[in-house]
Every structure is written in structure tokens, then in C-alpha cells.
Amino acid sequence: MNAPRRVERASRLRGALLVPGDKSGSHRALMLSALASGQSTISGLSNGQDVAATSQILVQLGAERIDEPDQVVIVGPRSGLEASQRPLDCANSGTTMRLMTGIVSSIEGSHQLVGDESLSRRPMDRVAVPLALMGARVSGRGERSFAPLLVEGRERLRAINYRVPNPSAQVKSAILLAGLNADGPTHVQEDVRTRTTTEDMLVRAGVSVRSVEVDQGRTIEIQPGRPLAQRWKVPGDPSQAAFFAVLGLIHHDAQIEIRELDASAERIGFVSVLARMGGRIELTDVAETGNLVCESSDLSATEVRASEIPSVDEVPVLVVAAAAATGTSVFRDMGELRVKESNRFEGSMQLAASLGCRVWSEGDDFFVEGVGSSDAFREFELDAHLDHRMVMASAVAATAGRGCWIGGDTTVASSYPNFFDDLARLE
Missing domain, CATH: 3.65.10.10 (Enolpyruvate transferase domain)
Structure with missing residues (x-):
């Protein structure tokens, strides 16, 4: 100490x-770049350890990272990301664990997501429940699904209509990322609007996303599809x-x-x-x-x-x-x-x-x-x-x-x- x-x-x-x-934008730029086929560039990427954890996991899953003086280059594998034999270490980053759980839910195979002592005390049931409804098997410690998380991913998930019970951009984002590989349009309802970083970046990457505002909330529809490689500026x-x-x-x-x-x-x-x-x-x-x-x-x-x-x-x-x-x-x-x-x-x-x-x-x-x-x-x-x-x-x-x-x-x-x-x- x-x-x-x-x-x-x-x-x-x-x-x-x-x-x-922006940490939120940095995580998502890395993820969407790795999910795309081919070369994306990211300028302004956060240099924090949370974002570094996301980057390392994506490399484990098959993406390539090249550091250049003013930008980072991410090359997404043409055949898509694949399961890793090693644990996916999210360090202290709740964003990494929740959003990566959404991503690996649609990667065939077994995935183990781990974190540090602090992250392992944070409940992950909020993402485990909707992803299980989509067909992935997500399990953790206790009723609240504390890390380490074990995820059995499926190549094709079920589209769902899900109401997020507590406002959370991370939970919404995990479902939307999983919805990229669903068998139809996935709908997410939020009673209180949360940040739209994920939706905005998905649209920019060529994914069909539609949002309708209702009272204080919002309903988001995402069609399955693969993001396109981009030049991201965070x-x-x-x-x-x-x-x-x-x-x-x-x-x-x-x-x-x-x-x-x-x-x-x-x-x-x-x-x-x-x-x-x-x-x-x-x-x-x-x-x-x-x-x-x-x-x-x-x-x-x-x-x-x-x-x-x-x-x-x-x-x-x-x-x-x-x-x-x-x-x-x-x-x-x-x-x-x-x-x-x-x-x-x-x-x-x-x-x-x-x-x-x-x-x-x-x-x-x-x-x-x-x-x-x-x-x-x-x-x-x-x-x-x-x-x-x-x-x-x-x-x-x-x-x-x-x-x-x-x-x-x-x-x-x-x-x-x-x-x-x-x-x-x-x-």
C-alpha cells in the first residue's frame, strides 16, 4: 500500500x-473497431488503465493493435473475434466487464471474465439477466452474479424486447452489442434516458439503430449487422x-x-x-x-x-x-x-x-x-x-x-x- x-x-x-x-467513447471505439473487418484508426484514445484493459482483451480475442505517434490502429479479423483460452482480465473497469460480456455472448465458446478485488464486489446480474434471455449462459458468484463471470457464447442470439429496470448506459450497451448477432431486431426500453454514446457510434459505423423518445425515456431498436471500419476521433x-x-x-x-x-x-x-x-x-x-x-x-x-x-x-x-x-x-x-x-x-x-x-x-x-x-x-x-x-x-x-x-x-x-x-x- x-x-x-x-x-x-x-x-x-x-x-x-x-x-x-472520453473513456466511454474510447472503450466503444476499440470494441467497434475490433468487431469490424479491416483497419480502423482512433485518435484521442484515453490512456487510462480501464481502456487499456479493454484493448488487451480485444487483442486476446483476435484483434490487432498498432500504436502510432498520433493514433492507434485496430485491425479487426475478417472472420470475426474468437474465444480465448485465457481469462479476460477487466482489471478495475466495470464498463469493460459489462460491455465485453455483451460482446462475448455472441462469440461461440467459453469465456471467463475476471477483475480486481474492487470490480469483483460489483454486481453483474444487470447484464447477466438480459443476455441469458438472448440465449447466452452467464454465471457468476451468488444471486447478484459477482465476478469472475463464466459466459457460454452462442454464434447467433435471440432478439429480445427488454426494459432496463435501472438507468444504465452500460447495461443498454451490452444488450445492443449482443444484438449485433441476434436473429432479428432487438429492442431496449429505458425509462430514464442515458448517454447515447453507443447508439451514436453504432450508427456512424453503419449499423441500423433507431431511437424513439417516450416521456422521460427512450426505446432503441438495433438490427443485426457488422460494424464498418472507421476513423474515430475521441x-x-x-x-x-x-x-x-x-x-x-x-x-x-x-x-x-x-x-x-x-x-x-x-x-x-x-x-x-x-x-x-x-x-x-x-x-x-x-x-x-x-x-x-x-x-x-x-x-x-x-x-x-x-x-x-x-x-x-x-x-x-x-x-x-x-x-x-x-x-x-x-x-x-x-x-x-x-x-x-x-x-x-x-x-x-x-x-x-x-x-x-x-x-x-x-x-x-x-x-x-x-x-x-x-x-x-x-x-x-x-x-x-x-x-x-x-x-x-x-x-x-x-x-x-x-x-x-x-x-x-x-x-x-x-x-x-x-x-x-x-x-x-x-x-
Whole structure:
């Protein structure tokens, strides 16, 4: 176990930065490239360990990877991916395990998907159930199907009409990827819209995908087919940008610009939340990508619903913003936080309490009574439980507040290896 990292308060923050390529887009660009026949290129690929795990598994299944100075080349085998005799190591990546389970479900043969200690505590029944309905055999430990997962894939799966019981872009994506090799059109219904990265990229790769919005939800239909090789350009990851956006708002003397982000509506819900709190935050030059400019602000409390932040990845750092605000913020329907890399529901409350806030919960809702300014934060110590987002949220609070000691900081390598370097460049 590495010694805790000390993060000091910064007196002033200025600068512009590029965050890593979008993790969601990076995983999917690799997967669709490997499923295609022939050569695809990917620029802007995330350099995090989670994405590296996806890449390694696809190579095991028969794809070829060639690293060039400004891009990665993926060559999909003409005859398609094939089962590997070795376990498929997903490391700490839930995205890798869930989406790869969808892919290998339609690759004839036996597949074993394994993960690290943290990933092995995350339930996989949400993907196991619909994939079993499609004809794959998916089994794990216990009723919740914890890893390691054993998957018996079939070359041709059954098309299904499936309603996703809890909002999850990963579960939706696993079904859609399996649907590429189904015996007819597969339909996925979601009551709350989640990010459309998978659908958008499938369409770009030539797959027939149709979406119909119904009330707050959406129904997606995918026709079976093989993706076409593409030239992919992955924009910056909004979930990583959220850390620097909050830092720019709550620090007493800050001006930060984050460039070339994925600006799709489902990915930038946190921007609306922060603007509603009174943040001086602006998304500029919006086309497929955008730039985010953030300046020191006095924030007020707000109510945040999970439907505004569909992946809830940005919630830990939004809790830091709530801690610096005046008034009591409410985080609604946040039960999904309990099954992330760590229990982020408890971890987010613990972080806010460490900063000096009064916190409490009622069912899947929790409340944060802000201290009015990051200048009023306490110095603190926190064990991030090997959760990269809790590490980065803690570092944001410490940089704007009075410093801290963070345990488990090396886990930022899973998604943002250069996070602390980029943080230092702003000081």
C-alpha cells in the first residue's frame, strides 16, 4: 500500500488544459473497431488503465493493435473475434466487464471474465439477466452474479424486447452489442434516458439503430449487422472535466478553461447543475466538441436528481461544490452510487462531513449543508477506498480549501493518469 498523498491549498489557479479522451467513447471505439473487418484508426484514445484493459482483451480475442505517434490502429479479423483460452482480465473497469460480456455472448465458446478485488464486489446480474434471455449462459458468484463471470457464447442470439429496470448506459450497451448477432431486431426500453454514446457510434459505423423518445425515456431498436471500419476521433471526457470545472468555481481566485470536450447533452448535465448554483461557467465553441470556461463564484444550494447526471459519475465532485455553497443541497435517487467502484453514496457524504458540512440521508437521497465557501473547509484525511473519482474529488476540495492527505491516490491511473500533473500546471 502506497503512503497517502499530501495535496496542498493553491493560492491562485490559472490555465487551460485538455483532459483525457472520453473513456466511454474510447472503450466503444476499440470494441467497434475490433468487431469490424479491416483497419480502423482512433485518435484521442484515453490512456487510462480501464481502456487499456479493454484493448488487451480485444487483442486476446483476435484483434490487432498498432500504436502510432498520433493514433492507434485496430485491425479487426475478417472472420470475426474468437474465444480465448485465457481469462479476460477487466482489471478495475466495470464498463469493460459489462460491455465485453455483451460482446462475448455472441462469440461461440467459453469465456471467463475476471477483475480486481474492487470490480469483483460489483454486481453483474444487470447484464447477466438480459443476455441469458438472448440465449447466452452467464454465471457468476451468488444471486447478484459477482465476478469472475463464466459466459457460454452462442454464434447467433435471440432478439429480445427488454426494459432496463435501472438507468444504465452500460447495461443498454451490452444488450445492443449482443444484438449485433441476434436473429432479428432487438429492442431496449429505458425509462430514464442515458448517454447515447453507443447508439451514436453504432450508427456512424453503419449499423441500423433507431431511437424513439417516450416521456422521460427512450426505446432503441438495433438490427443485426457488422460494424464498418472507421476513423474515430475521441473528444475530451466531460466526467473528467467536471473536477476542474468545480475547482474553478469554488476556488477563491481561479480561471480555468477545459478544451475540446464531448458536448453532447447527456454528457454535460453537471454544467447545468453548476450554472443553477450560480456558477460562472460557460460552454463555448459548441459543435461536436466544446470548451468549458469556469471562474471563481459564490455558489448557492440546489437539488440534484440522478436523471440530470445519468451515469452519476460527477456526483462526488458536485458534492464538493455543494459543500462550498450556501444552504442545503439535496441529492435525489442516488442509490446507484452504492454499486460503483466503492460505495460513493457513503463516500461522498463522508467527504462532505470531513470538510465541515452537516450531512444526512433518507433512503436513496442525501443532504449536504454547505459551509458557504471553500475558505471555510477543514483540512482533512480521507481513505478513497481505491476509487479514482473519490481521489480526484478530494483533491479538488483540498486544492480549494486547506489541503488534505488522500489514501489510495494511485488509482487515478485507471481513468486519468496525469490528473495530479494537470492540477499542478494550474498553480
